[in-house]
Each structure stands twice: as structure tokens, then as C-alpha cells.
Amino acid sequence: MTPPALELRGLSVAYREAVVLRRASWTAPVHGLAAIVGPNGAGKSTMLKAALGLVPLLAGEARFFGQPLAAVRRRVGYLPQRASVDWDFPATALQVAAMGRYPRAGWFRPLPRAEREHARAALAEVGLADLADRQIGQLSGGQQQRVFLARALALEAELYLMDEPFAGVDAATERAIVEVLRRLARQGRTVVAVHHDLATVAEYFNHVCLLNGEVVAAGPVATTFTPEHLARAYGGRLPLLDRQVLQPRPVLQAAVPA
Amino acid sequence: METLLQALAFAGGHNTRMVALGCAAFGLAAGALGCFVLLRGRALIADAAAHATLPGLCIAFILAAWLGGNPRSLPLLLAGAATTAAIGVLAAGAMVRGGRLRDDAAMALVVSLGFGIGVALLSVVQSLPVGGQAGLSSFILGQAAGMGQADALLIGGLALLALLAVAVLFRPLAVLCFDPEFAAVSGLPVRRLDLVLMALMLAVTVAGLRAIGLILVVALMVVPAATARLLTDRLPVMVPLAALLGAFAAWFGAGLSAAIPALPTGATIALVACGGFALALLFAPARGVIAFTLRQRRLRRELLAELR
Numbered sequence: 434m435t436p437p438a439l440e441l442r443g444l445s446v447a448y449r450e451a452v453v454l455r456r457a458s459w460t461a462p463v464h465g466l467a468a469i470v471g472p473n474g475a476g477k478s479t480m481l482k483a484a485l486g487l488v489p490l491l492a493g494e495a496r497f498f499g500q501p502l503a504a505v506r507r508r509v510g511y512l513p514q515r516a517s518v519d520w521d522f523p524a525t526a527l528q529v530a531a532m533g534r535y536p537r538a539g540w541f542r543p544l545p546r547a548e549r550e551h552a553r554a555a556l557a558e559v560g561l562a563d564l565a566d567r568q569i570g571q572l573s574g575g576q577q578q579r580v581f582l583a584r585a586l587a588l589e590a591e592l593y594l595m596d597e598p599f600a601g602v603d604a605a606t607e608r609a610i611v612e613v614l615r616r617l618a619r620q621g622r623t624v625v626a627v628h629h630d631l632a633t634v635a636e637y638f639n640h641v642c643l644l645n646g647e648v649v650a651a652g653p654v655a656t657t658f659t660p661e662h663l664a665r666a667y668g669g670r671l672p673l674l675d676r677q678v679l680q681p682r683p684v685l686q687a688a689v690p691a
Numbered sequence: 692m693e694t695l696l697q698a699l700a701f702a703g704g705h706n707t708r709m710v711a712l713g714c715a716a717f718g719l720a721a722g723a724l725g726c727f728v729l730l731r732g733r734a735l736i737a738d739a740a741a742h743a744t745l746p747g748l749c750i751a752f753i754l755a756a757w758l759g760g761n762p763r764s765l766p767l768l769l770a771g772a773a774t775t776a777a778i779g780v781l782a783a784g785a786m787v788r789g790g791r792l793r794d795d796a797a798m799a800l801v802v803s804l805g806f807g808i809g810v811a812l813l814s815v816v817q818s819l820p821v822g823g824q825a826g827l828s829s830f831i832l833g834q835a836a837g838m839g840q841a842d843a844l845l846i847g848g849l850a851l852l853a854l855l856a857v858a859v860l861f862r863p864l865a866v867l868c869f870d871p872e873f874a875a876v877s878g879l880p881v882r883r884l885d886l887v888l889m890a891l892m893l894a895v896t897v898a899g900l901r902a903i904g905l906i907l908v909v910a911l912m913v914v915p916a917a918t919a920r921l922l923t924d925r926l927p928v929m930v931p932l933a934a935l936l937g938a939f940a941a942w943f944g945a946g947l948s949a950a951i952p953a954l955p956t957g958a959t960i961a962l963v964a965c966g967g968f969a970l971a972l973l974f975a976p977a978r979g980v981i982a983f984t985l986r987q988r989r990l991r992r993e994l995l996a997e998l999r
Contacts, residue, residue, distance in 0.1 A: 449790060485876050503878075511876040518870045522730065523926045532866050536877045540862050568924035584873075 436499025437463060438592040438623040439484065443493035446476070446483045454479050455647040456493065461592075462640045462653075464621045466614055468628040471644035472667050477627040478514065480644065481594045485511055497592060507536060510590030514597050515578050520570045526580045527565040530556050533587025555587040556580070560609055575606030582613060593617065595626040599633075611637055634658055697950070707949060710835050710902075713843030713850075714960070715942040717898050718911055720850035722937025723857045724895050725912035726919065726930045727888060730868035735794070736780055736889075738909040739801040741896050743779030744772035745809025745905060748830055749816050756819050763826045765842045769849075769897040772830075772905075776893050779805050833904025833957025835945045842901060849898040853891045854934070864888065865926055902945060904957035911937050914964040921968075921975040940964035 439461035446454040454476040461467050469477045482488045484495035486502060497505045510533075531544055531552040538548045556565050559579040564572065569580060578598065585593055598614075599607050614624050614637070628634060634641055634654065641658050642651040643666040650662040728737050751771025755762040783797040792800070816827060829837070857864070866874045867884050875881045892912070899908040919933035944960030973980050 482872075485872075487872050487875055506876070506878045509876070511873060513870060513872045517872060522869045523920060523924050523929050524865075524869065525925065528926070529869070532869070532873070532877075535862055535866065540879070541859060570924075588877075 435463070436496070437461060438498060439594075439625060440496040440499075441480070441484055441493065442496070444480060444483050444495065445491040445493050446479050446488055447491050448479075448488075452491070453646065454483060457644070457648050458493075459642050459648050459651050461623055461625050464618065464623055465640050466618050466638045467623070467625045467640035467642060468634050468638040468654075469625065469642045469644055470628055470631065470634055470666070471649075475644045475666070476646055477644055478596050481511075481596055481625070481627060485509075485594065507588075508591045510585045510588040510593045512581050512585045512593065512595040512598055515574065515581060515600065517596075520572075520577055522569065524569055525566050526556060526561055526569055526572065526576075526583070527552060529569055529580050530565075530583040530587050533584040536588065552583070552587050555583040558586055559583045559613060575602040578602050578606060579609065582610060586613070590622070592623045593625070595624060597627050597629065599626075599628065599630065631663070706840055709840045709843040710838045711942055711945055711949075713838070713847040714835060714902050714945040715938045716847035716850040716854075717895070717902065718915070718937035718939070718941025718960075719934045720854040720857070720937075721895050721899060721908075721911040721941075722915035722919075722933035722935070723854055723930050724891050725914075725916035725937065726926070726933050727857070727864045727868055728892055728912050729916045729920070730926075731885075731888060733888070733892065734909065734913050735798040736783065737892050737896065737912050739783060739798040739805070740776040740780050740893060741900075741905045741908045742802045742809075743776045743805030744897060744900060745775075745806055745831070746812055747771035747773065747775030748827055748900075749809055749812035750775070752816055752827055753812070753819065765845055765901065768827075768830070769845070769900065772897045772900060773893050775805065776896065777889075780889055780893070829904070830900050831904050831906060832955050833900075833902050833907065833960075835902045835948060835956040836952065838901060846898045846901060849894055853894045853898070856887070856891055857930070860884070860887065861930070902941070902956055903960055904955075907957040907961040910961035910964055911941060914961070914968050915940065918964075918968045918971045921971040921978045924977075936967055937964070940967060 437460045441457055441459045444454055444457040445452065453474070457476070457480055469480060471477050479488060483490055483493075484502075486495075495502065497509050502509060527549070531549060533555065534544060534548045534552055538544055544552075553562070553565055556562055559582050561576060561579055561583060564576060569577060572580065578600075582598065585595070598610055602610070614626070617624055626638075628638070635658055639654055640652065641654050643649040643657065643662050645666045645668070649666040650657050728734060748768050748771055751768050752762045754760075754771075755764065755767055760767070779801040783794070783801045786792045786797045786800075787794045813827060863874070863879050863884055866877070867879065867881060867888075871881055874884075895912065896908050899911060903911060915933040915936035916929070918936055919929045923929050923932060940963040941960050944963040945956055947963070948954040948956040948959040971979065974982075976982055
């Protein structure tokens with residue numbers, strides 16, 4: 434049996450004194466789109482960062498394709514939150530996308546032409562072919578998010594961990610990103626995304642992990658994304674909790690063919 | 692005027708030429724490395740490190756005098772300087788990581804402690820029978836005059852090594868500065884890379900101590916990089932441009948202060964660099980004040996015409 438793309442075993446993380454993630458165990462589905470959902474401060478981003486070794490672990494471990502991350506780095510891609518970097522950095526969209534090729538092409542020589550073309554193709558895939566030579570600070574928020582996505586695509590990973598890929602983007606960009614995620618899923622890759630818009634969970638993802646400091650429930654959206662589980666994850670602090678949230682909206686679904 | 696031209700043309704004899712070349716090499720390295728120091732948000736640390744060199748200079752001087760060595764040996768003094776600067780920077784880093792202090796407060800602490808201890812030690816040095824701490828005070832404000840050829844070679848060699856390291860590590864450093872989390876997940880040893888960046892910064896700092904002085908050495912790391920940033924949006928252009936600007940400022944400033952002995956070397960070099968920055972601030976094609984104002988005016992005119 435092939436090992437799962439991502440398996441978390443009892444991940445625990447504390448910042449200063451407060452424990453933000455308590456014994457989180459979860460296995461991402463193979464070849465699918467999985468959402469990590471939960472209220473603010475639930476430890477969603479922390480769970481991704483802990484799995485990737487970006488924050489120190491109190492306990493637990495993360496296995497990627499059955500192995501520690503260091504053994505399979507090339508197969509794993511990360512898309513950080515857009516707000517985590519300074520977009521005034523002196524680089525073009527193409528140069529940022531090209532960063533996704535360095536791990537394969539080598540860090541100590543100029544990027545060969547074929548590799549640069551690869552990065553350009555990744556930009557085209559997210560609809561930014563025309564803006565390749567634009568300085569990244571001159572791009573809109575949605576375009577910046579797509580530059581990050583292009584850099585992730587350039588990695589050609591099998592498993593992607595994405596931190597809020599839809600944060601602060603307009604509807605058109607959101608549709609473009611969803612298209613890319615679905616294409617990745619069709620190619621047999623796995624995407625795990627921190628997501629905060631409950632209204633689109635059922636429409637965009639087929640697997641969900643509900644988090645609130647610990648894993649409240651995880652599994653296929655149809656059986657896991659239920660009012661009972663949501664109430665437990667959000668502790669009753671969920672004004673939007675109604676049937677609408679739980680049903681895919683037919684109008685939008687028609688607009689975005691799967 | 693003639694002496695100035697002579698100094699700038701390296702015509703003042705072999706020794707002057709070597710000193711000017713050493714200064715230029717320092718400027719080259721400081722400008723290139725400065726881009727990464729700036730983009731990684733380390734400008735304050737660089738300044739703190741420079742101030743924390745003073746205790747090391749004094750301790751090396753005292754130890755050498757005490758043990759019967761040559762207290763004015765430049766390699767010895769620079770080694771001492773680098774040691775206390777490294778201690779200061781690592782201590783500041785530990786305090787910030789431990790969450791005890793914000794980083795600006797930690798930097799201020801390192802500056803105060805480093806410079807305070809240094810000045811106190813300077814009075815100890817003054818009381819030594821070795822005669823004259825004259826050598827040491829020139830490290831505070833910088834003095835290219837009186838530098839020997841061996842000193843110039845040491846400084847130039849140190850600077851060129853740092854420059855070489857920057858060239859080799861260009862891409863890892865760029866990714867580290869832009870997105871450290873992505874760098875870490877991509878397999879770059881982020882912690883070690885940051886240490887290397889700091890070590891290079893220390894190397895360049897001590898290389899500049901003799902000519903520029905510890906108070907102003909940070910100017911050549913920050914100002915050429917900031918100037919280059921105004922002139923380009925591309926890192927592969929910004930780094931060589933900052934290197935050239937730094938080299939020019941160091942060479943021209945050193946020449947100027949050699950021709951007009953009343954001008955202190957460090958201040959002259961720093962002011963030349965700042966002059967370049969002021970020009971770029973005004974005249975930079977896209978980011979300059981004038982271009983910005985003209986663009987604003989044109990946009991307003993177009994908008995008004997549309998509304999009419």
C-alpha cells in the first residue's frame with residue numbers, strides 16, 4: 434500500500450506559554466483537495482508550519498509519503514501566506530516564479546534557459562504570462578497571490594501545503610486559483626489548504642479537517658462538514674452556521690465546472 | 692586641486708595607490724553585501740556590530756601590550772574587533788529570540804554596552820606605558836592616512852573574499868531575504884545561511900574600521916544599497932550597482948581626504964555616498980522625487996481633462 438502524502442501524528446506546538454496545537458493527528462487523503470478549517474487562533478497555519486518544521490514541535494511528528502520531510506523535499510511544495518513577505522522586494526514576477534526551480538536546477542549557477550521557460554510556463558498557467566517582467570510590488574493582491582501559486586507550480590511537487598491561498602483575492606482570481614487546484618487534483622497530486630471561507634468548503638474541497646486547537650473531526654466533506662462538527666469546532670460562535678453553508682451553491686457550481 | 696587629482700588618479704606614490712585600492716575593494720564588498728543586509732532587515736544589527744568592535748579593539752591592544760606583542764598590528768586588532776562584535780550580535784539575537792526584547796531595543800542595548808565598554812577601555816589603554824593610543828582613536832572616525840601597504844592588502848583581501856562569497860551565495864541569499872519560510876521548506880539551511888550573512892557582515896565591517904571608522908562604517912553598507920534600490924527594481928542589477936557605488940564613494944572619499952588633510956576619511960566617504968543617494972532620490976527615473984512629481988501632475992491633468 435502506498436503511504437499517504439501527509440500524515441500527522443500527535444503534533445503539539447506552543448508559542449511562549451500558550452499551547453496552540455494539541456496532539457493533532459490527521460492523514461491527508463491521497464490525490465485530493467483537503468481543507469483545514471477552524472476559527473481564528475485554531476492553529477491552522479501553525480499545523481502546516483509545524484508539519485514543515487518551520488516552528489519548533491513540542492511533541493509529535495509529520496511524515497510525508499511515509500518519510501521525514503528531509504528525505505522527500507522535492508515532492509513537497511509550500512505556499513506561504515501572501516502577507517508573510519515584503520512585496521517591495523526588487524524582483525519581477527518571473528524571478529519569483531523561478532525561485533521554484535532552484536531546488537531542481539541547483540542554487541549555485543544561473544538558471545538555464547529551459548528552467549526559466551519552465552517558470553514562465555508556470556506564470557502562464559496562473560494567467561500572468563503578460564506580467565512576467567513586472568516588479569512584484571506593482572501587482573495587485575490577487576496577482577501577487579497567483580505569483581506565489583506559480584512559484585509553487587514551478588516546484589512540480591506531488592503534495593502542496595497552502596496557507597490561505599484565497600485570502601484577500603477578488604472573485605476572478607479565486608476562480609483562477611480553484612481551476613489550478615482542480616487541475617492539480619486531476620493530475621493525481623494532493624493539496625492541503627488552510628481555508629477560512631466556510632461557504633466554499635463543500636464546493637472547492639473533497640476532504641476537510643476541522644481544527645480548534647486540536648483536530649475536532651476529519652474526513653470526506655459529505656460526512657464531516659456537518660452542523661454538529663462545525664458547532665464543536667467553532668464552539669457555537671458561528672453566526673453563519675446554517676444550511677446554506679453546508680450545501681454547495683448551485684449557481685456558483687455551474688459557473689465553475691469541476 | 693592638483694593634489695586632489697593626483698590622489699584620485701592614484702598618483703601619490705605606490706602606498707597611496709594601494710590604500711585607495713584597498714578602500715575601493717572595501718566599498719565594492721560593502722555595497723554588494725549591503726543589499727542583502729538591507730533586504731534581510733539587518734541594517735540596525737550592522738550598526739550595532741560596528742559599535743561593538745571597540746571593546747575588542749581595546750582588549751586586543753591591551754593584551755598585545757601586556758604580552759609584549761605589537762599592539763598596533765592590524766590583523767590582531769581586527770580579530771579582537773570581530774570577536775566582540777560577534778558576541779554582541781549573537782547576544783542581541785538570543786535576547787530577541789527568547790522574546791525578552793524587541794529587536795530595536797536589543798540593538799540599542801548592544802550599541803550602548805559595546806560603545807560604553809569600549810570608551811571605558813580606551814581610557815585604560817591611554818594609561819598604558821606603551822605610549823599613545825593614537826592608533827586606536829583612528830578606528831573610531833577612520834583615517835586612511837598613515838595606512839601601510841600591508842594594511843591595505845589585508846583590508847582589500849578581506850573585502851574581496853566577502854565579495855566572492857556574496858557572488859557564490861547570490862541565489863540562496865536572495866531567496867532567504869525574500870521568503871525565509873519558502874527557503875527553509877526548499878531545503879536551504881536558513882539558520883546557517885543567516886549566520887553566514889552575519890559573518891560576512893562582520894568581515895566587511897572590520898575591513899572598513901581602519902579607513903572609515905566604526906561610527907560610519909555602516910553607511911557604506913546601507914547607503915549604496917539604498918541608492919541602487921532607487922535606481923532599479925531588479926536584484927541582479929541592484930547588487931552590482933550598489934557595489935560600484937560603494938567602491939566609487941570609498942575611492943573618491945579616500946582620495947578627497949588625502950588631498951585635503953583637514954577632511955576626516957570616514958566622514959568624507961560617507962558624505963560622498965550620501966551625495967549619491969541624494970542625487971538618486973531626486974533624479975531616479977521611476978522612483979525619484981522629480982519623476983514622481985511629474986507623473987502626479989500629468990495624471991491630475993489627464994483626470995481633469997477627462998472630467999471636463
